[in-house]
Amino acid sequence: MSATSPLTVIEEHGARPGLTGFVENVHAMIRIVAEEFDVPEMELTVVLTGDITASVRAHSQIERDFTAERSGGIVKGKTISLVRDYSETVIVLDTGDMEVEEELDQVELLHLVVHEYGHALIGRLRAAAGTRPPKMARDKTLEEVAAIWAYEAADEFRCDLFSNALMGQFATVTAGGGGGGESRPFILADLVGEGYRDAFASLLDDVDPGWADLVHSYRTHRIGLDEMCGHLIFGTGEVLKLIAHADAVEEAGGNAPLLTGYEDHPAVQRLLGPVWTPIREVLDTTPALPPLADFAAADRAIQDCGRHIAAMWASLGVTGHLTEDDHLYISVS
Numbered sequence: 001m002s003a004t005s006p007l008t009v010i011e012e013h014g015a016r017p018g019l020t021g022f023v024e025n026v027h028a029m030i031r032i033v034a035e036e037f038d039v040p041e042m043e044l045t046v047v048l049t050g051d052i053t054a055s056v057r058a059h060s061q062i063e064r065d066f067t068a069e070r071s072g073g074i075v076k077g078k079t080i081s082l083v084r085d086y087s088e089t090v091i092v093l094d095t096g097d098m099e100v101e102e103e104l105d106q107v108e109l110l111h112l113v114v115h116e117y118g119h120a121l122i123g124r125l126r127a128a129a130g131t132r133p134p135k136m137a138r139d140k141t142l143e144e145v146a147a148i149w150a151y152e153a154a155d156e157f158r159c160d161l162f163s164n165a166l167m168g169q170f171a172t173v174t175a176g177g178g179g180g181g182e183s184r185p186f187i188l189a190d191l192v193g194e195g196y197r198d199a200f201a202s203l204l205d206d207v208d209p210g211w212a213d214l215v216h217s218y219r220t221h222r223i224g225l226d227e228m229c230g231h232l233i234f235g236t237g238e239v240l241k242l243i244a245h246a247d248a249v250e251e252a253g254g255n256a257p258l259l260t261g262y263e264d265h266p267a268v269q270r271l272l273g274p275v276w277t278p279i280r281e282v283l284d285t286t287p288a289l290p291p292l293a294d295f296a297a298a299d300r301a302i303q304d305c306g307r308h309i310a311a312m313w314a315s316l317g318v319t320g321h322l323t324e325d326d327h328l329y330i331s332v333s
Helices: 020-036 052-059 103-129 142-170 188-192 195-202 210-219 225-252 258-262 266-284 292-304 306-315
Strands: 007-012 043-049 077-081 088-094 172-174 183-185 318-322 328-332
Touching: 007 020, 020 043, 020 103, 043 052, 052 077, 052 088, 077 103, 088 103, 103 142, 103 188, 103 292, 142 183, 142 188, 142 225, 142 266, 142 292, 142 306, 142 318, 188 225, 195 225, 195 258, 210 225, 210 328, 225 258, 225 266, 225 306, 225 318, 225 328, 258 266, 266 292, 266 306, 292 306, 306 318
Parallel strands: 007 043, 043 088
Antiparallel strands: 077 088, 172 183, 318 328
8 A cells, every 4th residue: 555545535325524534634644554564555445425235235246235234233334345456445434423523423433444444454465465265166165164254353353453553542531531530542442332242242142052053943944054054154254253343342451352251151162262262362463463574474374263163163063065066065964
C-alpha cells in the first residue's frame, strides 16, 4: 500500500454525509503503517452507506445473498476483494445511524474504518505471501474449510487489536468520569462493553449439547444432510469469529483469555477449547499485524490449527472425503 495507492470514497443509500474527509484522514494514517509492514499497493474504494445489505450485494459478485445479521450483533462493515490478490478492494461501511458529532460515535467510526482496513491489509499480505488457498474447480475438503475458518477467526482478532492500538493513540478515557481523574488510552471494552462476551455466553448451550443434538437429528431423519452441515460447519465459523471478537476485547483490556472464564462448560471443555486455544497460542506469539517478511510463517501456523476444527467435527461423528469426481461426500457415523 504505497504512497501511490489510490482511494475513492462513495456515498450511497442515505449514508451520513460529510464523512469523506474523515475516511481520507484515516487512509493517510494507515498508509504509513502499511508502508512500514511492506503491504503491496492496492486500489481501495470505501463505500459509505445507509443500507449495508444493498451496498454489499451491489459491489460484490459473490455476496448476492449477504445479510447483516451475525452471531453477536449486526455487521457494520464488510471488506470485499474484487480480485483474488486484494489489489482492488472495496470496504463497505454502514454509517446511516451515526451521529459523529458525539465523541463516542467518532471513536466508533474510527474503529469501524480501521478494523475493515485491517482486513484489506491482511488480505493483501496473505496474497503477497502466497498463503491464500488457491481457487479450485473441485469441492473443498472439510480440512480445507477448517483452515479457512481458522484464519478468518484469527483475522477478526488481529483487526480488532489493530483498531484498538490506533484508537488508544487518538482517544482517552478519564477514570471515574468528570475531569478530575487520571486519563488512560481508550480500549475496545470502552466501545463494545461486554456485548461480545454476553453473546458468547448465551450460545454455549447451543454448542453443547446443541451441536451433538443437531447431528443426532440427522441420524434420526428429522433434518436433512444439507441443513445439518449448514448449521454445524458454517455455524462453527460464525462461533469462532464471535470468540475472536470477544477474546480481542479481553486482550485489549489486559485480561485473561476469554475461555478461562468458561472452562467448566462442556462446550468449552469438549469442543471450543481444543479448537480456539491453539489459534490463540499462535496469535499470542506473532504480531497483531505480521509484516510481509513474517506473514507466511504466521499464517501457515494459523491455518494448521484448522486440523483441530476438523477433529472437533469428527468427534461429533462428521467427516468427509472427496469422491472420484471431486465432490465432497459427508459421512455421519
